[in-house]
Amino acid sequence: GESVGLHLPTLSVQEGDNSIINCAYSNSASDYFIWYKQESGKGPQFIIDIRSNMDKRQGQRVTVLLNKTVKHLSLQIAATQPGDSAVYFCAENMQGGKLIFGQGTELSVKP
Amino acid sequence: EAQVTQNPRYLITVTGKKLTVTCSQNMNHEYMSWYRQDPGLGLRQIYYSMNVEVTDKGDVPEGYKVSRKEKRNFPLILESPSPNQTSLYFCASNSIGDREIFGPGTRLTVT
Numbered sequence: 001g002e003s004v005g006l007h008l009p010t011l012s013v014q015e016g017d018n019s020i021i022n023c024a025y026s027n028s029a030s031d032y033f034i035w036y037k038q039e040s041g042k043g044p045q046f047i048i049d050i051r052s053n054m055d056k057r058q059g060q061r062v063t064v065l066l067n068k069t070v071k072h073l074s075l076q077i078a079a080t081q082p083g084d085s086a087v088y089f090c091a092e093n094m095q096g097g098k099l100i101f102g103q104g105t106e107l108s109v110k111p
Numbered sequence: 112e113a114q115v116t117q118n119p120r121y122l123i124t125v126t127g128k129k130l131t132v133t134c135s136q137n138m139n140h141e142y143m144s145w146y147r148q149d150p151g152l153g154l155r156q157i158y159y160s161m162n163v164e165v166t167d168k169g170d171v172p173e174g175y176k177v178s179r180k181e182k183r184n185f186p187l188i189l190e191s192p193s194p195n196q197t198s199l200y201f202c203a204s205n206s207i208g209d210r211e212i213f214g215p216g217t218r219l220t221v222t
Binding site for chain 2 (some may be wrong): 032045
């Protein structure tokens with residue numbers, strides 16, 4: 001079946017370094033991808049999205065890259081801060097609006 | 112403020128006692144969903160609704176019911192809760208093809 005998955009379940013980085021969180025997807029027909037951040041005790045919070053007609057999209061300190069050839073998505077966080085510590089989910093938006101989530105990567109930022 | 116609200120936020124109940132978790136959104140979104148989140152299993156969709164009176168099963172619908180009588184509300188009903196339904200529940204809404212906005216979550220414990 002279709003699935004969205006993450007390569008690494010945990011990621012530990014030093015404060016100030018850049019973080020890269022990866023995600024693989026298998027449905028080549030999906031045309032919309034989203035990254036969410038979930039802090040402990042809270043609901044997932046939208047970070048950034050990208051549509052399949054783009055390869056790259058930048059936000060404030062975050063960049064999402066989409067490689068449709070290998071069905072790979074990544075989230076880059078520049079100058080990672082302690083407040084970035086959270087679980088990050090990628091999600092694939094299939095036709096009809098159904099979202100499929102990856103398992104999540106826990107990002108831990110060391111001071 | 113555009114948001115998704117859920118009530119209650121915390122609930123402890125006993126096996127077999129019917130309960131309802133309410134969900135409401137003020138963004139006029141067509142699409143609403145319920146998810147459960149369990150350690151190691153990520154977010155799994157229970158039910159979703161593409162519009163009023165249109166609902167469909169997600170990945171883990173057993174033991175749950177939903178209704179969509181009004182566009183803004185999407186209650187989740189557990190007719191006879193069991194301990195394996197102890198979980199963290201999230202309601203979400205979106206416009207078709209756009210990112211989902213999540214509620215704050217409801218932590219349910221069934222003893």
